[in-house]
Amino acid sequence: MRILLVGAGGVGSAAVAIAARRSFFETMVVADRDPARARRAVAGRDDRFVAASVDASSAEAVAALCREQRITHVLNAVDPRFVLPIFEGAYAAGVDYLDMAMSLSRPHPARPYAETGVKLGDEQFARADRWVDAGRLALCGIGVEPGLSDVFARYAADELFAEIDEIGVRDGANLTVDGHEFAPSFSIWTTIEECLNPPVVWEAGRGWYTTAPFSEPEVFEFPAGIGPVECVNVEHEEVLLIPRWVDAKRVTFKYGLGAEFIDVLRTLHKVGLDSTAPVPVGGVSVSPRDVVAACLPDPATLGDRMHGKTCAGTYVTGTGVDGLPRRVYLYHVVDNEWSMREYGHQAVVWQTALNPVVALELLATGAWTGVGVLGPEAMPPKPFLDLLTAYGSPWGMEER
Secondary structure (H helix, E strand, O other): OEEEEEOOOHHHHHHHHHHOOOOOOOEEEEEEOOHHHHHHHHOOOOOOEEEEEOOOOOHHHHHHHHHHOOOOEEEEOOOHHHHHHHHHHHHHHOOEEEEOOOOOOEOOOOOOOOOOOEOOOHHHHOOHHHHHHHOOEEEOOOEOOOEHHHHHHHHHHHHHEEEEEEEEEEEEEOOEEOOOOOOOOOOHHHHHHHHHOOOEEEEOOOEEEEOOOOOOOEEEEEOOOOEEEEEEEOOOHHHHHHHHHOOOOEEEEEEOOOHHHHHHHHHHHHOOOOOOOOEEEOOEEEOHHHHHHHHOOOHHHOHHHEEOEEEEEEEEEEEEOOOOEEEEEEEEEEEHHHHHHHHOOOHHHHHHHHHHHHHHHHHHHOOOOOOEEEOHHHOOHHHHHHHHHHOOOOOEEEEO
16 A cells, blocks of 8 residues: 655644554655645654645646555545545546545525535546446545544444434533644634535435524534533534435534634624635735634644543444343544644544544554545444554543
């Protein structure tokens, strides 16, 4: 296995640190538009790791680098603006592809808070037949959310439930950052995209539909001392992926943002600072959202000032295999102090990066196989969960 990792930011650099402890691959080429950042990501690693530069917006550039380095698998670790060119570049080079976020959505032009327009991943699924015909795999949404949360959904369906009423992905944390009143622990560009777009819900007999941002608030009790966090509907890939492979009456995604975070996002939207369309400023054109991102600290640099834990998980309700009502929360918690001490990376980016490395190892060993455009729930869940534990980061389950 020869891996091209596109993106040497927080998640990409954490993936390098995780993969460096494993032996399943021959080479990992770490490529970024900034060659210095790629070199920093591989500094001090063994000679399996190679730094390179690439324009992630160019499918041709991605394909050329794949051919030059004899790549077998591309791992996309940049923000979702670049999903399609990297996805197309991998296809053109005849290699397998993994990402942690899918192609972007576009709201319904007339009824954005009732009907879906272009959904997350639609543009990738539209190309699925080509990947099948080529005998290649595009494994999409294999971060933590989406990713591990989808594996949990499949595990619940296979092992725990006879019938599922709702699969609800629930994400919460108690993280704080010293010295910053507002410092998102993940890419603000991506956070704005998923939080201000119309959230999608799936229901049997109705299919996918949308609601208003931050709808259906609920207080969810998170484990490991995190405690109660108010969660709201947010657009996320799980709702678009899980119903394709797992039977359930309803699928939702709710994120524990907190009132202050929601107020900041609403304000950005009110004044147009969430827009990606360039505006003229002093003779140059700039994207307002890019300006917001540039004004905030890089999430990858916050680890030594961050405290607390982050939790990703899947809450499943329905009828258990014994015929009785059942509610379970399958989850994965990372303590920032632990991830910084063990890997030198903050908890949120480390947790995201862990899962595609686990998936790559399963593909290398043949425990996971497939062709076409697939989500994690299309794969057997137990090998993934067993290997996740073997990586030293076990998952948990609570009966509710």
